[in-house]
Amino acid sequence: MKITFLWIGKTTESWLQEGIDVYVKRLKHYISLSIEIIPAPKNLPKQDMEKQKEIEGDAILDRIMPSDEVYLLDERGMSYSSEGLTMFLQEKMSASVKRLVLVVGGPFGFSGRVYQRANGQVSFSQLTFSHQMIRLLVCEQVYRAFTILRGEPYHHR
Amino acid sequence: MKITFLWIGKTTESWLQEGIDVYVKRLKHYISLSIEIIPAPKNLPKQDMEKQKEIEGDAILDRIMPSDEVYLLDERGMSYSSEGLTMFLQEKMSASVKRLVLVVGGPFGFSGRVYQRANGQVSFSQLTFSHQMIRLLVCEQVYRAFTILRGEPYHHR
Numbered sequence: 001m002k003i004t005f006l007w008i009g010k011t012t013e014s015w016l017q018e019g020i021d022v023y024v025k026r027l028k029h030y031i032s033l034s035i036e037i038i039p040a041p042k043n044l045p046k047q048d049m050e051k052q053k054e055i056e057g058d059a060i061l062d063r064i065m066p067s068d069e070v071y072l073l074d075e076r077g078m079s080y081s082s083e084g085l086t087m088f089l090q091e092k093m094s095a096s097v098k099r100l101v102l103v104v105g106g107p108f109g110f111s112g113r114v115y116q117r118a119n120g121q122v123s124f125s126q127l128t129f130s131h132q133m134i135r136l137l138v139c140e141q142v143y144r145a146f147t148i149l150r151g152e153p154y155h156h157r
Numbered sequence: 158m159k160i161t162f163l164w165i166g167k168t169t170e171s172w173l174q175e176g177i178d179v180y181v182k183r184l185k186h187y188i189s190l191s192i193e194i195i196p197a198p199k200n201l202p203k204q205d206m207e208k209q210k211e212i213e214g215d216a217i218l219d220r221i222m223p224s225d226e227v228y229l230l231d232e233r234g235m236s237y238s239s240e241g242l243t244m245f246l247q248e249k250m251s252a253s254v255k256r257l258v259l260v261v262g263g264p265f266g267f268s269g270r271v272y273q274r275a276n277g278q279v280s281f282s283q284l285t286f287s288h289q290m291i292r293l294l295v296c297e298q299v300y301r302a303f304t305i306l307r308g309e310p311y312h313h314r
Binding site: 082085141 | 170171172173175176179236237238239241242264265281282283284285286287290293294297298301312313
């Protein structure tokens with residue numbers, strides 16, 4: 001299985017990018033991982049959230065192949081413990097999923113068409129974190145999941 | 158009301174420290190905030206988690222005054238939305254709490270005596286994040302809460 005992290009717009013804070021790089025580098029020892037960054041739409045009238053979600057949504061759908069399994073990071077999604085997330089990944093690998101795409105949306109969330117295409121939604125917290133910080137959390141949790149799978153000592157229980 | 162973040166051991170990753178600094182600096186515009194760092198216990202036999210929790214726990218209790226309201230960041234605690242966390246902070250301010258202490262423990266969690274003293278526990282996620290990364294999340298969420306209280310545009314809903 002390959003994993004793709006798909007997200008909208010550059011990570012603008014350098015410290016956040018550095019943290020993401022740390023976990024991505026570690027993760028690549030465990031799995032074939034790619035990050036695809038969709039440029040944030042430009043020149044939109046401010047506050048036109050619906051328009052922004054539609055444009056971002058179409059760009060997300062353009063990157064997705066029919067054989068992909070697509071999960072959205074979304075507050076209203078399914079909550080997991082770290083062990084539960086590990087089982088989720090293990091099940092996807094056992095089911096011979098070719099590519100698992102984890103999508104972190106823009107600041108206003110996803111369009112209806114993206115929800116329709118997605119295989120499911122995953123919630124990392126009831127709290128709202130910045131859509132840029134969620135990227136770091138995704139990288140750390142997927143890394144953690146692989147250390148749990150391998151019985152490595154990163155995760156304490 | 159004053160807020161104190163109390164945590165165990167230095168933040169060893171420089172990118173994480175940088176992120177924490179960003180939110181702490183912003184937060185100080187809204188509230189009197191201090192960070193107290195308890196040195197991680199040294200020269201302990203490896204794997205002696207209970208001993209480590211006891212030593213850390215005693216050091217936490219030493220820093221706490223009788224008038225403090227103390228909340229532990231703990232996976233088994235109460236979950237909040239960002240709006241819920243904002244209300245929680247607002248209630249503490251309305252109740253004239255002198256100092257609210259938010260404690261992030263060490264890698265193995267808290268001792269029994271710390272649980273006994275605490276006024277409650279707050280869970281940020283069912284997922285386990287590194288105890289160092291939780292610090293960043295606390296800073297970001299408390300900052301977010303104050304922007305919500307002030308009606309400032311950081312938080313999208």
